[in-house]
Amino acid sequence: MTTHSQLLNVTGANLIAGRESRESSDRFTAFDPRTGDPGELAFPEATPAEVAQAADAAAEALDVLRAWPAARIAGLLRAIAAHLEDVGDALIHLADSETALGPERLAGERARTCAQLRAFASVVEDGWHHEAIIDHRDPQATPPRPDLRRMQTPIGPVAVFGASNFPLAFSVPGGDTASALAAGCPGVAKGHPSHPGTSELCARVILAAAEDVAAPSGVFSLVHGRGHEVGQSLVLAPQIRAVGFTGSYRAGRALFDLGAGRQDPIPVYAEMGSVNPVIVTRRALAARGEQIAEGFVASMTAGAGQFCTKPGIVFAPEGDEGLEFVGHVARLLRSAELGPMLNEAIWQGLGEQLAATAGIPGVETVVWGARGAQGFRIAPSLFKADAKAFVDHPQLRAEHFGPSALVVTVPDGALSDTISQLDGGLTATVHAEDDEADLADLRRLLEAKAGRLVWNGFPTGAAVTFAQHHGGPYPATTAPAHTSVGATAIRRFQRPIAYQDFPDSRLPAELRESNPLNIPRLVDGRWVDRQPPGTRKTESP
Ligand code: NAP
Numbered sequence: 001m002t003t004h005s006q007l008l009n010v011t012g013a014n015l016i017a018g019r020e021s022r023e024s025s026d027r028f029t030a031f032d033p034r035t036g037d038p039g040e041l042a043f044p045e046a047t048p049a050e051v052a053q054a055a056d057a058a059a060e061a062l063d064v065l066r067a068w069p070a071a072r073i074a075g076l077l078r079a080i081a082a083h084l085e086d087v088g089d090a091l092i093h094l095a096d097s098e099t100a101l102g103p104e105r106l107a108g109e110r111a112r113t114c115a116q117l118r119a120f121a122s123v124v125e126d127g128w129h130h131e132a133i134i135d136h137r138d139p140q141a142t143p144p145r146p147d148l149r150r151m152q153t154p155i156g157p158v159a160v161f162g163a164s165n166f167p168l169a170f171s172v173p174g175g176d177t178a179s180a181l182a183a184g185c186p187g188v189a190k191g192h193p194s195h196p197g198t199s200e201l202c203a204r205v206i207l208a209a210a211e212d213v214a215a216p217s218g219v220f221s222l223v224h225g226r227g228h229e230v231g232q233s234l235v236l237a238p239q240i241r242a243v244g245f246t247g248s249y250r251a252g253r254a255l256f257d258l259g260a261g262r263q264d265p266i267p268v269y270a271e272m273g274s275v276n277p278v279i280v281t282r283r284a285l286a287a288r289g290e291q292i293a294e295g296f297v298a299s300m301t302a303g304a305g306q307f308c309t310k311p312g313i314v315f316a317p318e319g320d321e322g323l324e325f326v327g328h329v330a331r332l333l334r335s336a337e338l339g340p341m342l343n344e345a346i347w348q349g350l351g352e353q354l355a356a357t358a359g360i361p362g363v364e365t366v367v368w369g370a371r372g373a374q375g376f377r378i379a380p381s382l383f384k385a386d387a388k389a390f391v392d393h394p395q396l397r398a399e400h401f402g403p404s405a406l407v408v409t410v411p412d413g414a415l416s417d418t419i420s421q422l423d424g425g426l427t428a429t430v431h432a433e434d435d436e437a438d439l440a441d442l443r444r445l446l447e448a449k450a451g452r453l454v455w456n457g458f459p460t461g462a463a464v465t466f467a468q469h470h471g472g473p474y475p476a477t478t479a480p481a482h483t484s485v486g487a488t489a490i491r492r493f494q495r496p497i498a499y500q501d502f503p504d505s506r507l508p509a510e511l512r513e514s515n516p517l518n519i520p521r522l523v524d525g526r527w528v529d530r531q532p533p534g535t536r537k538t539e540s541p
Contacts, residue, residue, distance in 0.1 A: 010094070012041045012196075014050050014224055015203045017057035018210070018217030023047045028226040030196055033100035033340040033347075034375040043196040046223035048233045051188075055237035057218025058157035058186035064216045065184045066154065070517070072213060074121035077181060079209035081114035081121075084173060084202070091201055095167045098195040100340045100375070101303060106168070113168045116175055116464045119487065120182040127519025127530075129182065129490045132510045134523045137501070146501050149511040152494035154184035156241030159234045161255070162192040162199055163246035164342045165306040171195070172202035172222060175464075175485055176244030176269075183493040185242075186219045190234055193226035194343040200224075228254075235259050235268065242493055243268040246308065246484065249399075249475055256478040269492045270478040271471065273399045274425035274450075275312040276459045279415070279442065284431040284456075285321035292431050293328035296405075297336065299458035301380055304338045305403030306346070309427055309459040309470075312400055315419060318386070318409045326366060326384055326407050333367045333380040338403055340376040347376035350402040354381050357406075360396065362389025369404060378402065387411060387418040397422060416445055424473025424480070427452045427459035449473065451480070462486075 012027070013020035027042035046054075065073070084091070092106045099106075123129050130151045137147040158180035162171030169175065172189045180187045191199030203222035210219050223230055231251075235243055235258045243259055245252050245268060252270030259268035280292060300311050314329075316322035341347040351371055358365045362385050369381030380403035390396050390408045400406075410418050428450035432439060446453055451472030452462070462470045468486030471477045477484075482492045499507055509516050518530045 010041065010197050010200045010204070012043045013200065014044060014046045014054075015200065015207060015222045016050055016054045017221060018207055021046075021050050021053070023050055028193060028196070028224075030098045030194060031344065032097055032375070033342060036344070036375050039098070039197065041197060043200070043224045045225050045227065046230045048229075051223055051230065051233045051237060054188045054218075054221035054223055055157060055234070055239040057216075057221060058188050059218075059239040061186040061216040061218035062154065062156055062184075065186065065219065068184070070124045070127060073182065073184060074124045075213045076209060076215055076219075077117045077121040077124070077178060079212045080173060080206050081117040083205040083209050084110060084114055084117075084168075087201065087205060091198070094201055095195060095198040098198055099164075099167050099342055101167070102339060105303065109166060109168045112464070113173055116169065117173070117178050119464055120178045120490070123487045123490065124182050127510065127517055129487070129494070130510045130519060131496070132519060132521040134511060134521060136524055148498055148500055149502070149507060150496050150498040151508065151510050152183075152491070153497050155493050155495045156185060157239050158185045158187050158493050159237075159240045159243045160187050160189040161231060161243070161245040161247060161251075162189060162195070164192050164194045164346065165303060165308070166246070167192070167195045167198045168202065170246045170484075172199045173206060175489055176246075177206070177220070179489040180244065180493045181219075183490045185493045186216075188221045188223065188234060188237075188240070190231045191222055191224050193224070196224050231255065232258060235266075236262060238264075241266055243270075244484065244492065245270040248272060252478060253475075267492070268478055269482055269484065271308065271426075271484045272475060272477065273308045273401065274427065274472065274476045275397060275399050275422065276309055276425055276427045276429070277419060277422055277449075278311045278314045278429040278431065278458075279419065279446075280314060280316050280325065280431040281433070281436060282317040282319070282321050283433045283436055285316065285325055287433060289321060289325050290328050293325055293332060295458050297329055297332040299460045300405050301333070301336050301338055301403050302460050304341055305380070306342055306401060307460050309462060310401075311429060311459055312405055313397075314405065314407045315410050315415065316407055318411045322407070322409045326382070329405070329407070330366045330382055333382055336380050336403075338377075338380060340372070341378060341402060342376070344376055346401060347371075347378060350378060350400065350404065353398075353400055354404060356395065357383055357400065360385075360389065360393050362386060362392070363396070366407075369402075380404065382407070384409065387414050390418060391421055416441060419445060419449070422449050423475055425450045425476045426470060426472045427454055429454040429457065429459055431456055451476065451483070
């Protein structure tokens with residue numbers, strides 16, 4: 001059994017099939033976002049050979065996991081959650097030193113990460129994720145049909161790219177890893193270069209959990225990299241069958257193209273961000289404009305604006321209500337105190353983008369986001385433009401990743417034409433009164449633009465539930481049919497197989513006639529739920 005003192009021992013290593021590996025002398029460090037100073041520990045860039053070893057080990061582990069019962073996969077997920085909690089404040093301090101997100105936020109993120117792992121464990125035990133479907137033979141049908149039974153199976157080893165802005169919930173122990181393992185797929189994570197220590201500690205936690213449940217050592221590996229080569233060789237590794245990614249459009253699209261360009265193309269599920277428009281009606285502003293402004297500022301400045309669901313553009317009606325709203329938001333932003341941004345590249349990139357936006361004709365800078373003197377600090381920004389400027393200048397429709405927002409004032413009757421310019425996004429929010437007429441068209445328009453529609457709320461915080469959809473039309477994601485949050489995130493890492501006219505004894509247990517695993521199934525077009533405990537016949541799978 002791995003002891004906690006061993007677990008906490010971050011040494012600056014790739015972790016490949018349960019062992020430390022440092023083949024390259026090429027090293028990099030994290031940087032403290034509060035000071036800009038480099039960290040003390042150096043991390044080795046993974047070599048192509050190390051990436052290949054990790055992918056090989058994952059392929060070997062796949063065969064073992066395929067034979068595991070659900071309870072054992074669930075046990076692995078729960079053990080990861082337990083170890084993540086057991087490492088205590090050490091994880092929070094380390095993540096804070098690399099991200100400056102603050103202990104409170106990071107403790108909350110760990111709680112979310114653990115809850116997510118446990119939620120996936122429950123889904124696996126329930127068996128719902130197999131999507132078992134049975135169509136019995138029907139000789140009377142026209143044409144007569146055979147016995148067909150279908151279920152989801154693990155797609156194979158999954159490459160996971162950690163995101164800079166969620167060092168836990170969307171990184172090494174995050175949703176992609178949890179859903180890949182839940183599907184029965186081993187994972188190889190490419191740690192984000194902004195938080196290599198956090199990545200390594202979390203990978204050690206996963207390996208300790210793997211040891212607890214006697215999982216094969218290749219079930220999870222971590223490769224470090226601060227250059228594109230490591231991630232690229234991982235996506236090209238022949239054993240990798242799917243990729244989970246959260247980050248920039250540029251990187252997500254490059255990795256998607258790489259996966260598609262392989263001789264055997266693989267899916268790259270890239271979640272690449274969004275402007276998350278908020279539409280506020282005149283009546284909503286008249287009824288509660290100040291309250292909406294408060295909620296908006298809290299949502300837009302959470303995590304220094306570094307959420308993929310940050311509301312970045314507000315469409316407000318032209319006239320007094322809209323101007324008052326801008327005034328409320330500006331007042332709140334001027335007194336907002338924000339932490340530094342995650343890394344120098346994001347900080348520099350936002351600074352350059354803000355300067356370019358401020359120079360666009362028709363754009364008024366209401367609050368200017370000056371850069372701080374130390375570390376990667378920047379104050380919040382607010383811009384205002386009219387609908388014509390918004391339509392004329394596509395740069396205004398691009399995500400400004402950080403504490404910045406744009407209010408577009410829209411004349412009556414021009415809302416549909418204005419928001420039809422938006423690209424596909426993760427979310428869209430409406431603030432309106434419940435009895436307002438004429439919102440049906442707006443809903444239809446937003447359905448074409450976003451994966452989650454929010455009513456009188458704010459989009460930050462994507463709850464981990466069965467019904468969640470954290471995805472959306474391109475360019476928000478490369479796979480609009482899928483979500484990276486919630487129970488159905490598992491589907492990304494599964495592949496259906498249909499069995500035609502197989503004898504019952506040769507079928508997987510999930511599809512046998514007697515339902516020995518007692519899982520929910522769709523039988524001849526109707527959902528048949530599990531039998532309650534105590535009422536079912538037992539049969540060993
Ligand atoms: P990023 O640049 O997209 O990097 C994410 C991961 O992809 C890193 O591991 C990065 O490592 C790798 N990568 C980048 N370009 C690659 C390429 N061409 N080939 C292979 N791997 C590549 O994200 P970031 O560093 O977190 O932030 C940069 C920007 O991303 C932000 O300014 C923001 O616009 C956006 N962002 C979006 C979200 C979101 O939630 N959708 C989250 C964070 C950031 P290497 O550089 O070592 O290759």
